[in-house]
Amino acid sequence: MTLPPALLERARTLAERGDRTLLGIAGAPGAGKSTLAALLVGALGPRAALVPMDGFHLAGAALERLGRTGRKGAPDTFDAEGYAALLTRLRTPVPGSTVWAPAFDRALEEPVAGSIAVAPEVSLVVTEGNYLLHDDGPWARIRPLLDEVWYLDPDPGPRISRLIDRHVRHGKERARAERWVHESDEANARLIALGRDRADLVVPLPG
Template structure:
């Protein structure tokens, strides 16, 4: 991925001796957040650990109980308060205590508890998800204040949609089912997340390779 070195240097600049910082990577579904986050963490070696917002998806059984299963991935289909509580815990590491964050298993389409270890001596946590910059409760109060910096990942919408269709096909849907879900559900979530771009500290444009600091106030 282009410009990983530049972005890794920016992430390193967040490191502060004796404390832990949290970097957020936001963007619409299919933008490439997971790939970018993993690349930055890999570039930083043992100085960074990865945590996923998607680990806080509500389980399908709970979504069915709430009547929200047909729009899985919308902001109210996540445990935002639980995600915020994990971020708060990560910001205050305790000697000798490894924190285990949940992951998300795409083959099962379910969260997976205790899958991502964050050792106490790791100075940077990188977390990624659609709604890190959502200006709605509980996200705006439970999540955003716990992030030291947030990057927005931008990519051509046509490319992004085709990635999403291919992803859903890879995990079991027919192409027709995948495209219908993407255009109805994933794109609704993309529109919901889109205003967050103006609140990001940095915009990473994967089409042009530009990394642009935001003019928005911190």
């Protein structure tokens, strides 16, 4: 993916508002959220930080106890309340105080606490994830905590192909990866699409 200049300029404007600003990037699995977010933060330098929603995946052991291993990635397989609490902290930085956020390790398929440092001088926090525009249950708290949300809307064919390839790279056999995408990821994608109209900007990415 090449960073569109118009998106970089829009993010730069957010970073230059003065107070800390939170930008959300939403979209279906495989839409390119993490790639775009990383490109933006890389281009903006130390005044920006990336805090993915995926750090709030429930651990594998918790999903097993809940009987939700087969639906990992559904809204109820994340700690939405914990994510909202972190965003609330990030909205009001304390001088001299770094906020530590969790990350998600795709090799381990597990969240890892205390992985991402958000320094007090960061002016733009970019957060990306599936359910930033979801309005059910605790997820309804997320959208009001974000100053702006972009919804990525790529062509579904290439998106699904990239998603299958990603699962294969991270250890799934291709047949299992295809089943997972069509039975689980795409069920999540249909739910995520319901929030499209709540975005401030819809980004129609090329395939």
